[in-house]
Amino acid sequence: MKDALKETGKAKTLELLSTMLLIRRFEEKAGQMYGLKKIGGFCHLYIGQEAVAAGVIKALDLQRDYVIGGYRDHGYALASGMDPKGLMAELYGKKTGCSGGKGGSMHMYSPEHHMLGGNGIVGSQIPVATGVGLSLKAGKTGGAAVCFFGDGAIHQGAFHESLNMAQVMKLPVIYICENNQYGMGTDFRRVSAVEDFTLMGQAYGMQAQQLNGMDVLEVYTAIKRALENLRKDGLPGFLEIRTYRYKGHSMSDPAKYRTREELESYKAQDPILILKKALIETGMITEKEFEEMDGKAKAQAEDAVLFAEESPEPDREALYEHVYV
Numbered sequence: 001m002k003d004a005l006k007e008t009g010k011a012k013t014l015e016l017l018s019t020m021l022l023i024r025r026f027e028e029k030a031g032q033m034y035g036l037k038k039i040g041g042f043c044h045l046y047i048g049q050e051a052v053a054a055g056v057i058k059a060l061d062l063q064r065d066y067v068i069g070g071y072r073d074h075g076y077a078l079a080s081g082m083d084p085k086g087l088m089a090e091l092y093g094k095k096t097g098c099s100g101g102k103g104g105s106m107h108m109y110s111p112e113h114h115m116l117g118g119n120g121i122v123g124s125q126i127p128v129a130t131g132v133g134l135s136l137k138a139g140k141t142g143g144a145a146v147c148f149f150g151d152g153a154i155h156q157g158a159f160h161e162s163l164n165m166a167q168v169m170k171l172p173v174i175y176i177c178e179n180n181q182y183g184m185g186t187d188f189r190r191v192s193a194v195e196d197f198t199l200m201g202q203a204y205g206m207q208a209q210q211l212n213g214m215d216v217l218e219v220y221t222a223i224k225r226a227l228e229n230l231r232k233d234g235l236p237g238f239l240e241i242r243t244y245r246y247k248g249h250s251m252s253d254p255a256k257y258r259t260r261e262e263l264e265s266y267k268a269q270d271p272i273l274i275l276k277k278a279l280i281e282t283g284m285i286t287e288k289e290f291e292e293m294d295g296k297a298k299a300q301a302e303d304a305v306l307f308a309e310e311s312p313e314p315d316r317e318a319l320y321e322h323v324y325v
Contacts, residue, residue, distance in 0.1 A: 004217035046075035051271035055219025064143030073118025088304035123156030133171035152183030201238025213243030
C-alpha cells in the first residue's frame with residue numbers, strides 16, 4: 001500500500017479517508033434513526049463498502065462525468081458531494097430532501113452534482129447509464145458515465161443488452177459490478193454460472209478487471225487508469241469490485257444466512273482501518289488527526305439529523321408535481 005500512497009499523494013488520500021468516514025458515520029446515524037422509527041420504508045446501508053464509492057467517484061471529473069447507481073445509493077451521493085442534510089431529510093421524507101421527500105432511501109438524486117440517482121428496480125440503472133453514454137458521445141463532451149450495480153443485477157437481461165450495445169457503439173461507459181457477495185440473502189456463487197464476473201465483460205470484448213473493494217487506493221488508481229483508457233480509445237470498460245456489506249441487505253434483514261466467522265473476517269479488512277493504519281505508519285497523519293477527521297464526520301451526521309428533524313413535511317400539492325412531463 002505504500003507505493004499506492006505515494007502514487008495517490010497525501011491530499012487525495014486524506015480526501016478518500018474523509019469521504020469514507022463521512023459515509024460510515026452518516027450510515028450509522030441513518031441506521032440509528034431507522035431503529036427509532038424516524039425513517040420508514042426501505043433503507044439499504046452502505047457500511048463496509050465505502051472504499052468503492054469513494055475510490056471510484058473521487059477519480060472522476062464531475063464537471064463532465066456522471067454517476068448512476070442502484071438502490072444502495074447513500075454512499076454514491078455523499079462521494080459525489082451532495083449535502084448530508086439533504087440526504088437525511090430525504091430519508092425522513094421531508095420537503096428539504098434532495099428529491100423533495102418523495103424518493104426516500106433508493107432515490108438520491110442531484111443533476112447539479114452529476115449524480116443521476118439511485119434506482120429501486122434491480123438492474124434498471126444499467127440501460128439508463130448506457131443512454132447517458134450515448135448522449136455524452138453524441139455531444140462530444142469527453143465525459144464518461146459510471147454505472148454501479150450489484151452482483152444480483154448482473155444476471156438481468158438489461159445488463160447483457162447494455163454491454164453489447166455499448167461495445168458495438170463504442171460508448172463512454174464504465175460498468176462496475178459491486179460484488180458484496182450476496183444478492184439479498186443468496187451467496188452469488190449459488191446462482192451464477194461463473195464466479196469470475198470479469199468473464200462477462202470480456203465476452204463483449206471489453207477490458208475487464210477484478211479489484212479488491214476493501215482497498216480504496218487500489219480502487220482509485222484502477223479507475224483513474226480505466227478513465228484514461230476510455231477517454232483515449234473511446235471504449236467502454238467493465239470492473240468487478242469485490243467488497244462486503246457489514247449489515248443486512250436492508251434494515252429488515254438480520255443476515256442469518258452468513259456465519260459470524262465470515263463477518264468478522266471481513267471486518268478485519270475494514271477499508272477505513274486499513275487506510276488509517278497505513279497513513280499512521282507512513283507518518284502522513286497522527287492518531288489525533290484521525291480522531292479529528294472522524295469527529296468532523298460524526299458532527300456532519302448529527303447536523304444532518306437535526307436538519308431533517310426540523311424540516312417541514314412536503315406540501316399536499318406536491319402529490320401532483322412531477323407526475324407528468
